[in-house]
Amino acid sequence: MTKRYTLVLLFLCTQIVAPSSVLAAPSEKGSTGHFLYVATPGIRNYLGYGGHGLLVFDIDDNHRFVKRIATQGFKDDGVPSNVKGVAVSESLNSVFITTLKSMQRIDLGSEEVLWEIEYEGGCDRMSISPDGKTMYLPSLEKDFWNVVDCATGDVLAKIEVHSRAHNTIYGPSGKRAYMADIGSPFLHVADTSTHTVALKVGPFSAGIRPFTINSDESLAFVNVNDLLGFEVGDLKTGKKLASVKVLGWNKGPVRRHGNPSHGIGLTPNEKEVWVSDGHNMRMHVFSAKAPYQQLTSIVLGDMPGWVTFSMDGQYAYPSSGEVIHAKTRKVLYLLQDEHYNTVSSEKMVEIFMKNGKVEKAGDQFGLGRLHEPK
Numbered sequence: 001m002t003k004r005y006t007l008v009l010l011f012l013c014t015q016i017v018a019p020s021s022v023l024a025a026p027s028e029k030g031s032t033g034h035f036l037y038v039a040t041p042g043i044r045n046y047l048g049y050g051g052h053g054l055l056v057f058d059i060d061d062n063h064r065f066v067k068r069i070a071t072q073g074f075k076d077d078g079v080p081s082n083v084k085g086v087a088v089s090e091s092l093n094s095v096f097i098t099t100l101k102s103m104q105r106i107d108l109g110s111e112e113v114l115w116e117i118e119y120e121g122g123c124d125r126m127s128i129s130p131d132g133k134t135m136y137l138p139s140l141e142k143d144f145w146n147v148v149d150c151a152t153g154d155v156l157a158k159i160e161v162h163s164r165a166h167n168t169i170y171g172p173s174g175k176r177a178y179m180a181d182i183g184s185p186f187l188h189v190a191d192t193s194t195h196t197v198a199l200k201v202g203p204f205s206a207g208i209r210p211f212t213i214n215s216d217e218s219l220a221f222v223n224v225n226d227l228l229g230f231e232v233g234d235l236k237t238g239k240k241l242a243s244v245k246v247l248g249w250n251k252g253p254v255r256r257h258g259n260p261s262h263g264i265g266l267t268p269n270e271k272e273v274w275v276s277d278g279h280n281m282r283m284h285v286f287s288a289k290a291p292y293q294q295l296t297s298i299v300l301g302d303m304p305g306w307v308t309f310s311m312d313g314q315y316a317y318p319s320s321g322e323v324i325h326a327k328t329r330k331v332l333y334l335l336q337d338e339h340y341n342t343v344s345s346e347k348m349v350e351i352f353m354k355n356g357k358v359e360k361a362g363d364q365f366g367l368g369r370l371h372e373p374k
C-alpha cells in the first residue's frame with residue numbers, strides 16, 4: 001500500500017468516530033462552563049424528543065451533550081408529566097421546573113431535587129424576580145397566579161386575573177411582572193411591591209399566547225390567537241400600537257397549541273423579532289422597530305412552538321432542536337442526547353457555572369437585553 005493511500009485510510013478511520021459535538025464526555029457535579037440546560041419532556045409529554053430529565057449541553061463546545069440530570073415531575077401512573085416552564089434563581093443556585101401539577105427545585109451544585117410541591121390549580125410557565133427570591137407562578141389555565149417564595153415554595157399571595165393563566169415575565173427592573181391570560185385580550189401588569197394588577201395593556205385582537213418584552217419595559221411583543229404574526233403594546237400607556245402579519249405564507253393546521261404563531265423572541269440587542277410559524281415549520285424574522293419590516297424566513301425541521309436566544313445574541317434556539325447562528329441565519333447544529341436522538345423542547349435556559357455555582361443565567365423567554373440593569 002502506498003504512503004498516499006495509507007494516509008487516506010487513516011483519515012477515513014478518524015471520521016468514523018462521532019464528533020465531539022455529539023459524544024458525551026464524563027462530567028462531575030459542580031461543573032464549570034457555559035451550558036444550555038434543556039428540560040424534557042418539553043413538548044407536551046412526548047418522550048421521543050429527548051426523554052425525561054434536565055439535559056445539559058456545552059455551548060462553547062459546539063453544543064456537545066454533557067449529561068442528563070435526573071428530575072421528578074411524574075404523573076400518578078409513573079409516567080413523566082409535561083414540563084411547563086424552567087427558570088433559574090442565581091442567588092439560590094437553583095433551577096426550577098414546573099409540570100402540570102407540581103414544581104421542583106433542583107440545586108445546581110449537588111444536582112439533587114431539594115423539594116417538589118404540588119400547587120392547587122396546577123402550574124404553568126413561571127418567572128423569577130431578578131434577586132432570585134420571588135416567583136410569579138401561574139396556575140394551569142385557571143383564573144389566578146400564585147406569588148411564591150423561591151426558597152421554600154410557600155405561597156405568599158394570590159392574584160386573580162381572568163380565566164386562563166399562562167405565560168409570565170418578571171420584568172428586569174424587578175418592579176413589575178407581566179401576566180398573559182389566554183382568555184383575555186389584555187396583558188396584565190402587576191406591581192410587585194403589592195402583588196396587585198396595576199395596568200392592563202391592550203386590548204389586543206385576541207387572547208395572548210407567548211410574548212416578550214424589551215429591557216426598559218416599554219414594549220411588549222405578543223402572539224395572539226388566530227394571527228400568523230404578532231402585535232405590539234406600549235407598556236407605559238397601556239395602548240396597542242401595531243398588528244403585524246407574516247406576508248407570503250398562509251395559515252394552516254398546526255399539530256400543537258392550536259395557534260398559527262406560538263413562539264416569539266426579541267434578540268438581545270432588540271433589533272429583531274423572531275416569530276414562529278407552526279404550519280409552515282419556519283421562523284420569520286422582522287425588524288423590531290415600526291413599521292416592523294419582514295426580513296427573512298428560516299426553514300426548520302419540525303413545528304416550532306417557542307424561541308429563545310443566548311444572552312450574547314449569537315445563537316437562536318427554536319424549540320424544534322436547531323441551534324441557529326442568529327446573524328447569518330444558518331443552522332449550525334441539532335441538539336442531540338446521549339443516544340444521538342434529536343432533543344426538542346420549549347423549556348431551556350442558558351447558565352454560566354463556576355465550581356458548581358451559577359455566575360449568570362439567561363431566561364426561557366427571548367427577552368431584550370439592550371438596557372438590562374447591571
